[in-house]
Amino acid sequence: xxxxxxxxxxxxxxxxxxxxxxxxxxxxxxxxxxxxxxxxxxxxxxxxxxxxxxxxxxxxxxxxxxxxxxxxxxxxxxxxxxxxxxxxxxxxxxxxxxxxxxxxxxxxxxxxxxxxxxxxxxxxxxxxxxxxxxxxxxxxxxxxxxxxxxxxxxxxxxxxxxxxxxxxxxxxxxxxxxxxxxxxxxxxxxxxxxxxxxxxxxxxxxxxxxxxxxxxxxxxxxxxxxxxxxxxxxxxxxxxxxxxxxxxxxxxxxxxxxxxxxxxxxxxxxxxxxxxxxxxxxxxxxxxxxxx
Numbered sequence: 001x002x003x004x005x006x007x008x009x010x011x012x013x014x015x016x017x018x019x020x021x022x023x024x025x026x027x028x029x030x031x032x033x034x035x036x037x038x039x040x041x042x043x044x045x046x047x048x049x050x051x052x053x054x055x056x057x058x059x060x061x062x063x064x065x066x067x068x069x070x071x072x073x074x075x076x077x078x079x080x081x082x083x084x085x086x087x088x089x090x091x092x093x094x095x096x097x098x099x100x101x102x103x104x105x106x107x108x109x110x111x112x113x114x115x116x117x118x119x120x121x122x123x124x125x126x127x128x129x130x131x132x133x134x135x136x137x138x139x140x141x142x143x144x145x146x147x148x149x150x151x152x153x154x155x156x157x158x159x160x161x162x163x164x165x166x167x168x169x170x171x172x173x174x175x176x177x178x179x180x181x182x183x184x185x186x187x188x189x190x191x192x193x194x195x196x197x198x199x200x201x202x203x204x205x206x207x208x209x210x211x212x213x214x215x216x217x218x219x220x221x222x223x224x225x226x227x228x229x230x231x232x233x234x235x236x237x238x239x240x241x242x243x244x245x246x247x248x249x250x251x252x253x254x255x256x257x258x259x260x261x262x263x264x265x266x267x268x269x270x271x272x273x274x275x276x277x278x279x280x281x282x283x284x285x286x287x288x289x290x291x292x
Contacts, residue, residue: 035287045187050275054267061271064143075246082127085119101196104156115143150253185234192227
């Protein structure tokens with residue numbers, strides 16, 4: 001006959017353990033049911049308040065069009081542009097549409113059609129928090145009441161970025177440097193054109209001057225090659241200078257065809273649920289205090 005050691009668990013021990021668990025959950029359920037019954041009116045009020053808030057939000061919230069545009073930039077750090085958009089967003093949240101319109105060169109009515117505006121990097125994180133040095137494009141997300149406002153807002157944002165005090169100063173300095181370089185290249189091209197003209201004149205008179213036995217060591221290929229390089233460099237700089245901006249539009253806003261709005265049924269389920277949970281937890285807490 002085997003002796004039962006202290007480490008052995010018998011069938012009776014398992015039964016007692018299961019009974020204790022069952023008893024615990026029974027008492028817990030009884031406590032929940034009793035506290036809910038005791039504060040039933042309070043919980044119903046919470047649900048009603050949640051439903052009322054859902055209806056209020058449904059009335060206040062306006063249908064909107066969602067869109068996203070992309071921008072590239074040459075100057076300053078992308079974080080600065082993110083901070084500039086954060087300032088605009090604060091104006092939309094506080095409904096300071098007059099100031100928002102002044103910043104974006106829009107009318108107050110047009111500005112009031114902007115429900116939200118956010119700047120994000122290529123990973124979808126807030127642009128104002130991006131510390132990386134990569135010059136990848138960034139994105140502006142907007143919620144608009146009027147779909148026709150998108151194109152106007154797009155160019156207003158581009159101007160808003162480029163009219164930054166620091167940006168304007170840097171662009172002016174760089175533009176002057178490019179203009180000076182273009183002028184220098186053109187002066188060099190003029191000299192090279194003069195040399196090419198002299199060389200062509202030399203070739204035209206060489207056949208008539210047969211008595212001249214001077215050996216020609218001049219290589220015209222280098223002259224024409226250098227002239228072509230300078231011409232291309234000048235053309236490229238002129239093209240850059242013509243459209244030079246710190247920030248440029250890469251892709252315009254693409255908006256959904258139908259305005260978006262959260263259905264009332266979803267709002268009711270959400271906020272009535274929040275009201276029920278909040279008041280139930282509070283009821284449990286109050287009943288537990290009462291039981292102590």
